[in-house]
Amino acid sequence: MATKKTLFPFILITSLFFLWGFAHNLDPILIPHLQKSFTLTTVQATLVDSAVFVAYFLMALPAGFIMKKYGYKTGIISGLLVFALGSFLFIPAANTQQYVFFLVALFIIACGLTILETAANPYASSLGDPAYSTQRLNLAQSFNGLATTLAPVIGARVILTKDYTAAQLSAMTEEGRRLALAAEAATVKVPYFILGSVLVLIAVIFAFTRLPAIQTNEEQPAGKHIFHAFRHHHLRWGVIAQFFYVGAQVCVFSLFILYATKAAGITAVSAADYLGLCGFAFLLGRFIGTYLMQYFRSARMLAVYAVLNIFLCLVAIWGTGMVTVYAVIGICFFMSIMFPTIFALGIKELGGDTEFGSSLIIMSIVGGAILPRLFGYISDVTGNIQYGYIIPLICFLVVAYFGFKGHRVNQKDGKLLVSTII
Known part of the structure; x- marks a missing residue:
């Protein structure tokens, strides 16, 4: 590589x-x-x-x-x-x-x-x-x-x-x-x-x-403004997918202790230990996912992982006892590759629009400030925190669509090249 x-x-x-x-x-x-x-x-x-x-x-x-x-x-x-x-x-x-x-x-x-x-x-x-x-x-x-x-x-x-x-x-x-x-x-x-x-x-x-400089080829002019970057269909979907993915990640990690204590009836200290397992599953998923990408297309892996997380969200919503905690740990494993994969697919072949495209995807991280509030609202209204996992479920539906279809490049753009030395 x-x-x-x-x-x-x-x-x-x-x-x-x-x-x-x-x-x-x-x-x-x-x-x-x-x-x-x-x-x-x-x-x-x-x-x-x-x-x-x-x-x-x-x-x-x-x-x-x-x-x-x-x-x-x-x-x-x-x-x-x-x-x-x-x-x-x-x-x-x-x-x-x-x-x-x-x-x-x-x-x-x-x-x-x-x-x-x-x-x-x-x-x-x-x-x-x-x-x-x-x-x-x-x-x-x-x-x-x-x-x-x-x-x-x-x-x-x-x-x-x-x-x-x-x-x-x-x-x-x-x-x-x-x-x-x-x-x-x-x-x-x-x-x-x-x-x-x-x-x-x-x-x-x-x-x-x-450092090797990243340049666009001569056939792809540099983007003049942010709206020029938005003409790329796959970038638009990359921004949307990243917004929902980051929202899902913050819901899962930030609200885990509160979720586990109520859904599985364990103490906050035990829940914190299981949160450590979530972090380890996330780390393990990154390394295993990176290895598997030698043999499988990254977009297809992203879509399959998202579908698996949809089913795990259903377990988190309707399950009882420790099975709910294990389901969330599984979600952490399968969502591990999502941020970098969405990012890479979203800026693929943007050419002169790469810098603006990167900025737009980074801006979409604001999903982490918005969607967890909806998770909390659903939990408070229903009186059951498990129903809050409807929000991550919807998020993974969006990510699955991006993996199956939204990532496709609809027009011929210049490719990023590694060229001269700075």
């Missing part, structure tokens, strides 16, 4: 997938941590996710313009530096003990992640033989799955070191409680300073690395 010329750049690009996956999966640790540190309501605590999703929606198009005008290498370095800036801002945020400062830091981190994802996904897809683009992107995304498994484990042990109980806090004086909560908030400073420093180092490495 990679030649001697592209192997080291591909390794560097792959490291980015791990880094932004690690940052994303620290958020579930930050939410309860900041909730306790600032005595927030649940709604106030969920602003952590809101800050991230808003950044993705707002920054995706500017990120595409950066890549269009200055190239992928500049985009990657810019994303790393913005990511690092947000990480360093956790230090003054902890010092000032202002929740809004943490939200600003998270927003800036997410802006950096948006630039990185807009650049790295199409670059990894195109860094080699076009026949292996989807397989190559799934391999890189596998390390995102590795971060999904490691980040909560590491983050909990580093950030939650001063996890005072409610009883301990209530027994303190007002001043003692203030100091204790301040110390709890301060535990984020060291890990985020280390993360920011690593990001600056990687940005320097990228600056001194000669």
Whole structure:
């Protein structure tokens, strides 16, 4: 999948997938941590996710313009530096003990992640033989799955070191409680300073690395504006499919503990352990899926996996006991290849519209902020959280259509080529 010329750049690009996956999966640790540190309501605590999703929606198009005008290498370095800036801002945020400062830091981190994802996904897809683009992107995304498994484990042990109980806090004086909560908030400073420093180092490495440039052929003119990119039928469906897929993923992961405790009647601690199994299934699915793509067409695998998840959603809705938990773990396994596969198929043969197409697909991540609310609404109205899985079921129906038909390229477009060295 990679030649001697592209192997080291591909390794560097792959490291980015791990880094932004690690940052994303620290958020579930930050939410309860900041909730306790600032005595927030649940709604106030969920602003952590809101800050991230808003950044993705707002920054995706500017990120595409950066890549269009200055190239992928500049985009990657810019994303790393913005990511690092947000990480360093956790230090003054902890010092000032202002929740809004943490939200600003998270927003800036997410802006950096948006630039990185807009650049790295199409670059990894195109860094080699076009026949292996989807397989190559799934391999890189596998390390995102590795971060999904490691980040909560590491983050909990580093950030939650001063996890005072409610009883301990209530027994303190007002001043003692203030100091204790301040110390709890301060535990984020060291890990985020280390993360920011690593990001600056990687940005320097990228600056001194000669990366193969991705160019379009002369027959395909560069896209002039975002609406020009939307003329591609398969890109439009890629945006729609990614919107629904990300919504399904957030429903499954973010609401798993609440779902498992009610559907299977297990404790929250046991549910958290099974959530770890979900992360492992997701990681395993990425590696196995990447291997199977040597023998099966990626679009067909995407469609079949989506159909399997539709049936598993039916089990999650109508099943009882632990079978519901196992069904959701199965959903995590089969949805593992969906994001990179939808992305690669969505930007396939876009030629000069690739940068804008990448931005549009990244913007569709906003589905993760919208569809879980519908999941919660259905659960509240019906009084049964299992009925919320109607939303992921509908999402996987859309993904299945994209895999069977929506991914097809209807017109002859220029292909992305790896050519001269920057």
